[in-house]
Amino acid sequence: MDLRIEELSTSNLRGLRDLRLAPGQERFVAPVLESIAEAYVTPTTWPRAIVGNGEVVGLVMANWDPDSEREAFRAGIWRLNVDEKAQGRGVGRFVVNEVAAEARRRGVSRLTVLCERGDGGPENFYLACGFVPTGEELFGEVVGGLAMG
Template identity: 35%
Template sequence: MDIRIVPVAKANRALVTALRLAPEQMDFVAGNADSLREARSDRDARPRAVMAGDQLVGFLMYEAPRDDDEARIYRFMVDRAWQGRGYGKAALRAVLEEIQGLGHIRHVSICYEPENEAARRLY
């Protein structure tokens, strides 16, 4: 499975904001447009597009401040059309590899709503 994460940039921003969750998942994570607005004012935020080959399938965002040894993954979603195919698990592996490559991180935490059973099983 060719899953990779790439920085969200001007070229893919509109596609990232067009990603959708199933209606019953809407309360589990902030909207991608809101997350990208937040990232503009947070120098530690690292928004990432989740790609399956050339297809955008999800979005995540984490922070890894240089003055801290903990990274925090606080946004994570796979578009409803692409769920159930292993992309979430592969994206989690990819972001953990990216975080490990930073060199200064010793701990990683992830935030999710306790009612989100799929997230609980994944993490």
């Protein structure tokens, strides 16, 4: 699959709106439209459409706030929604690598992610991508960190 990430625009909004998660995953990540609304009112967020073979296949929302009091909020992946039809095809790993590359461009030394534990949840995916639990929990979610060495 030919993958890229792109800024949100009127040309990809309909595809973002139509994304569907696999059954049971809705409890682990906010709906795409809620994420877009949150990005609109939170200037430190970095929302991007994930495009595969010319079609929208997901949404990632990172946050870049180097002045945050909490390390977990300084540079991290806040949301990652991948359409059920595109799951298992390397989309998520591609996105984590792209966000990590952006973090390096920004001089970030550690990328974080918050995720809920549970069957069908994203924790094992993030562990497979190299994130390590920090031992911290925020909002009932596990915090993972990835060194940008």
